[in-house]
Amino acid sequence: MGNGRTKVIACATVIEEMLPLMPPELAYEVLDFGLHLVPGSLKTRLQEAIDAACADGYDTIILGYGLCSMAVVGLQTRTATVVIPRVDDCIACFLGSREAYTAQNKKEPGTYYLTKGWIEVSDTLLDEYNRTAAKYGEARAERIMKVMLAHYKRLVYIDTGTDNQDFYRDYARKVAERFDLRFEEVKGSDDLIYRTIFGPWHDDFVLAQPGQTIQYTDFKTSATTTNNLNVFSQTLPQRKDSDA
Amino acid sequence: MSQELIDAITDMREDDVLRITNELLDGGASPLDILNACKAAMEVIGQRFETGEAFIPELILAGEMMTAVSDILKPRMAEAAASDKLGKIVLGTVEGDIHDIAKDIVVFMLDLNGFEVTDLGVDVPAAKFVEAVQETGATIVGLSGFLTLAYDPMKETVAALRENGLNVKIMIGGGQIDEQIRDYTGADAYGRDAMAAVALAKEWVKES
Numbered sequence: 001m002g003n004g005r006t007k008v009i010a011c012a013t014v015i016e017e018m019l020p021l022m023p024p025e026l027a028y029e030v031l032d033f034g035l036h037l038v039p040g041s042l043k044t045r046l047q048e049a050i051d052a053a054c055a056d057g058y059d060t061i062i063l064g065y066g067l068c069s070m071a072v073v074g075l076q077t078r079t080a081t082v083v084i085p086r087v088d089d090c091i092a093c094f095l096g097s098r099e100a101y102t103a104q105n106k107k108e109p110g111t112y113y114l115t116k117g118w119i120e121v122s123d124t125l126l127d128e129y130n131r132t133a134a135k136y137g138e139a140r141a142e143r144i145m146k147v148m149l150a151h152y153k154r155l156v157y158i159d160t161g162t163d164n165q166d167f168y169r170d171y172a173r174k175v176a177e178r179f180d181l182r183f184e185e186v187k188g189s190d191d192l193i194y195r196t197i198f199g200p201w202h203d204d205f206v207l208a209q210p211g212q213t214i215q216y217t218d219f220k221t222s223a224t225t226t227n228n229l230n231v232f233s234q235t236l237p238q239r240k241d242s243d244a
Numbered sequence: 245m246s247q248e249l250i251d252a253i254t255d256m257r258e259d260d261v262l263r264i265t266n267e268l269l270d271g272g273a274s275p276l277d278i279l280n281a282c283k284a285a286m287e288v289i290g291q292r293f294e295t296g297e298a299f300i301p302e303l304i305l306a307g308e309m310m311t312a313v314s315d316i317l318k319p320r321m322a323e324a325a326a327s328d329k330l331g332k333i334v335l336g337t338v339e340g341d342i343h344d345i346a347k348d349i350v351v352f353m354l355d356l357n358g359f360e361v362t363d364l365g366v367d368v369p370a371a372k373f374v375e376a377v378q379e380t381g382a383t384i385v386g387l388s389g390f391l392t393l394a395y396d397p398m399k400e401t402v403a404a405l406r407e408n409g410l411n412v413k414i415m416i417g418g419g420q421i422d423e424q425i426r427d428y429t430g431a432d433a434y435g436r437d438a439m440a441a442v443a444l445a446k447e448w449v450k451e452s
Contacts (some may be wrong), residue, residue: 041296067392070420088392105393109367110342132301136256140305147304151342151366216424 005057008197009049010064011036013117014090017160017193018064026197027058033121035071042071054079062196066090067219075214082208085196086219093196094158096189098204104186110153112181115160115188116168124175125149145179155181160188245281246273253285254292256305258312265313275317279356282313283439286349290437303345310352329360331449334376335386336364337418338397343390346418346438350386353438359384359445370397370404377410383452384445385412387431390419399429406430413448417441 008028010018015030022028029049035042046063053061054077061080065072066087075082085093091113092101104111114124125145133141157172159165169185176183192204201207206218246268252260265278289306292298333354337347344366351363362380364372373385385405387398402414416431417440426434435441 037296037299040294069392070422070425073424102393105340109340136301136305141301143308144301144304147307147345148300151344216428220428 006060006062007053007056007058008062008064009046009053010062011068011090012121013115013123014064014093014193016117016120017094017115017162017190018197020162021190021194021197029053033123036068042068043074046071047075050075050077050080050082064090064093064196066092067216070216072214073216075208077208077210077212079210081210082214083196083201084206084208084214085192086204086206087192088219091158093192094160094188095186096191100189104156108154110151112149112152112155113158114155114168114172114175115158116162116165117160119168119171124171125179126175129178149179149181152179153182155179155183157183157185158188159185161190245277245284249278249281250285250288253282253306253309254288256302256309258305258309261309262312262316265316269316269320275321278313278317282310282356283353286310286353287437287439290439294436300345303349307345307349307352310349314352314356330358331384331445331452332360332362332380332382333384333386333445334362334364334373334380334382334412335388336368336373336376337366337388337390338394338401339367339369340397341389341391341394342366343418344388346390347388350388350417350435350438350441353442354386354445357442357446370401373401374404374408374410377405377412378408383412384448385414386441387414387416387429388418389416389421392419394418395421395425395429398425398431402430415441415444 006026008018008026010028010030012030012033015028031045031049035045050061059080061082063072063082063084066085066089068089072084087093087098092098094115095101095104112125118124129141129145132144155172155176157169159169173183195204206214208214246264249264249268252264268278286306289298289302293303335351337344351361354361362376362382364376377385387401389395389398398416405412405414414431415433415435416426416429417435421434433444435444
């Protein structure tokens, strides 16, 4: 197949933030958000998706993931270069950098984060409560949530700037109130997501070349090679602030 | 071992667990029999968690049931076995991480298996681990962390313990920790679950 073909493989929560920036011709595949709850199955599913993209002749695969509980460690790429933001998880992508995430975590380690994407895929504390209550009754669900949130103090809503933020912010505030968490709003940044799509893929990215296996330490050391696979550099679309 | 008790625990039937435990004890079962059933049940739940058939709520319920059972057993066990503790362990969730559901199960299982455990709680700075080891004279340290963000603080804590010349064996666990992370942090071993932590601790006290 042709040269310079790129495919994005992303989690349902991350693609929400990528789509408004992505050129329409860029191929993408969305993987189920629920996979993150079982890192083993996320790894299997990601490997399948990478293998399929290699077989389809793509030569660059962008993963809309982070380390994600080690799910990306051990992934192999046969023929394509795989690009992954060098972050622990998607929270860093939404906040715009690894440093911003570290700063938030330092400020309050007991933080529960929410974004539009997370609310969309129904993974909030309210959903967790409802699932638990359906299975074990309301009284036990209350008890379980208390234990689960024992050390959580704060709920941060990350405003990623996409459509309908008011609706999702209100929802997040309600979740915070329901579970006695201090509500805070933090302005997100699409900087890292933008660079994930368009490059340049410098130190903030892990690059796995054809034949390589992704290691944990790849997320710890700085990349020395700068990749020149920035295929869309000539045709950068206008940045938009909504996904209209 | 009572399959009825194991099933009640793995099915999350709290009331049945307490009823069966009391019935078994009244019928002459030893606390050790009950504990073995608890361990077997916890292993099943651990496996289900690995494969995605059980989630955090199940771990929490299991933890609560274990505490309730041990409250019944402890008075009887004190009479039965007044033997010395196997060894001292300092354990906690490292700085920057506040998850403790699995850590609490590890503390519980170590305690049940005869170790004197000092639980430092969550978001514990390296200096506090050093202090606790110096105060208690513990020979084993357990570092817990659920987030991948915890691996750097783990590495720092291992370094702090070594720099202070403390002669301790260090185990790490939580989340998806594996050999790569053990190597990265410089810990002596890692454990996949509470059973593994108990096995490691037993092995280490035998060596010393």
